[in-house]
Amino acid sequence: MSQAITPxxxxxxxxxxxxxxxxxxxxxxxxxxxxASFFSDYLCPYDPYLQDMSLTKAAPSAEHLLGTDRYGxxxxxxxxxxxKTSIFSTLLLVGFIAVFGSIIGIICAWAGKWVDTLLMRMSxxxxxxxxxxxxxxVAAVLGGGVHNAIFALAAISWPKYARLxxxxxxxxxxxxxxxxxxxxxxxxxxxxxxxxxPNIAGPILVxxxxxxxxxxxxxxxxxxxxxxxxxxxPEWGSMMSDTRNLLPTQPWVTLSPGFAxxxxxxxxxxxxxxxxxxxxxxxxx
Amino acid sequence: xxxxxxxxHLKKVFPRKDGEDIxxxxxxxxxxxxxxxxxxxxxxxxxxxTVARMIAHLLEPTAGQVMLAGEDITNAGGAKLKExxxxxxxxxQNPVDSFDPRCTLGDGxxxxxxxxxKSKRQAAEMTKNLLALCGLGEEFAQRYPHEVSGxxxxxxxxxxxxxxxxxxxxxxxxxxxxxxxxxxEVLDLLNRLQEDRGIAYLFICHDIALVQDxxxxxxxxxxxxxxxxxxxxxxxxxxxxxxxxxxxxSVL
Numbered sequence: 001m002s003q004a005i006t007p008x009x010x011x012x013x014x015x016x017x018x019x020x021x022x023x024x025x026x027x028x029x030x031x032x033x034x035x036a037s038f039f040s041d042y043l044c045p046y047d048p049y050l051q052d053m054s055l056t057k058a059a060p061s062a063e064h065l066l067g068t069d070r071y072g073x074x075x076x077x078x079x080x081x082x083x084k085t086s087i088f089s090t091l092l093l094v095g096f097i098a099v100f101g102s103i104i105g106i107i108c109a110w111a112g113k114w115v116d117t118l119l120m121r122m123s124x125x126x127x128x129x130x131x132x133x134x135x136x137x138v139a140a141v142l143g144g145g146v147h148n149a150i151f152a153l154a155a156i157s158w159p160k161y162a163r164l165x166x167x168x169x170x171x172x173x174x175x176x177x178x179x180x181x182x183x184x185x186x187x188x189x190x191x192x193x194x195x196x197x198p199n200i201a202g203p204i205l206v207x208x209x210x211x212x213x214x215x216x217x218x219x220x221x222x223x224x225x226x227x228x229x230x231x232x233x234p235e236w237g238s239m240m241s242d243t244r245n246l247l248p249t250q251p252w253v254t255l256s257p258g259f260a261x262x263x264x265x266x267x268x269x270x271x272x273x274x275x276x277x278x279x280x281x282x283x284x285x
Numbered sequence: 286x287x288x289x290x291x292x293x294h295l296k297k298v299f300p301r302k303d304g305e306d307i308x309x310x311x312x313x314x315x316x317x318x319x320x321x322x323x324x325x326x327x328x329x330x331x332x333x334x335t336v337a338r339m340i341a342h343l344l345e346p347t348a349g350q351v352m353l354a355g356e357d358i359t360n361a362g363g364a365k366l367k368e369x370x371x372x373x374x375x376x377x378q379n380p381v382d383s384f385d386p387r388c389t390l391g392d393g394x395x396x397x398x399x400x401x402x403k404s405k406r407q408a409a410e411m412t413k414n415l416l417a418l419c420g421l422g423e424e425f426a427q428r429y430p431h432e433v434s435g436x437x438x439x440x441x442x443x444x445x446x447x448x449x450x451x452x453x454x455x456x457x458x459x460x461x462x463x464x465x466x467x468x469x470e471v472l473d474l475l476n477r478l479q480e481d482r483g484i485a486y487l488f489i490c491h492d493i494a495l496v497q498d499x500x501x502x503x504x505x506x507x508x509x510x511x512x513x514x515x516x517x518x519x520x521x522x523x524x525x526x527x528x529x530x531x532x533x534x535s536v537l
Binding site: 176180181183186190199 | 370
């Protein structure tokens, strides 16, 4: 019997160790990205807004590692400065919808009856909007700008978290330990804080991590269409849109923000996948 | 002896969409004296757990009353219910499920103490004593439910139920998830605690052999109704109802 078990445990340990290393690796990269976006003002070698007409569309060189755009602005500085808008806005957006959606979901599960029906039908309504159409409508009513793009994306993305939190809370409610907590004299607030939140945090965290990449793309997409950040604010999506006619002649101008999006999305997606695998009880020791 | 618990014409109907409602419990009336050990036995689906859940306020009765020490608690809520729970506690069927997987056993046991005004230090000290009372070392306070065996976990659940010194403990199939030797140990523990503290037990069980030595009185339930009531030995040796006979034959 023990001979049959030992190899499985060893396989699990190896898998766990590999996962842990992956988690550190992608987690480190993601933290680097976030730090870079936070301190982007200090990291830029040049002022990202400074125009130098004598140096327009310069090819990458030792002085300008990623070359310059049509106004002679240093591309590396603009990409770094763009991370502030792109990464920071995305994290803000995902954080907000995860918290807001979870609160709505817990309220639905707890209150039940008409409150549940009302909020869930409302979330159905928001889910039914195609993202881009809704963003266009928001932009038409409130005007463009990165804030309104975030607002539009938040409005159509929170229902996912509300549904997740609701189903998780409903599943918990039938658990004996919730009844034991009630019989211990804990009030609703304490039960939610002590027993519900810690137990539903895992799945919500994983969903949020996997959502960061998607939201980053959507935000860049909206900016590309001119519904998000407005030039001259450096934002990867709008930078690509701005310079897309330079692609055949000066590809570095278009490709540098493109690759910035590509790498950031990839890092956050891989981190999300790793966190999901790591929290999966099947991979536990 | 005074009566601690009384139910009057308790009824629970679970409505069904196709119109045929399920009557899970129908006209259940019984009383439990202070310090008495009363067993409710019956097969699965006989409504015994539903009765326990209605008494413990985890399920709302369709009709009828629950009285705790002469006081009607059928519609108690808020602060009143919190007070009710200082006099009445419950031990659940599956011990591991009855503790939050993200909290230690000590957290679970001290929860009621902290909710009723004990300081953290007092609660920790009392938790240690409660664990010792139930035959567990103090290191169990730091363990998580999945790290201990079913029997140890059920001991911790009993410690939790006893924490605020209730007068009535409802044991809902509290030994069913345990194997036979552990079952005997837990029953021993319950017996000892009962002798020390004079707690009344409402023992929900499907195993008539188990209650024979343990309980003072037995109620037999079938299809939501009480079919027989009496002293265990009498019922086992001289069952009056066909259903009780069947139930005894199935075990012995």
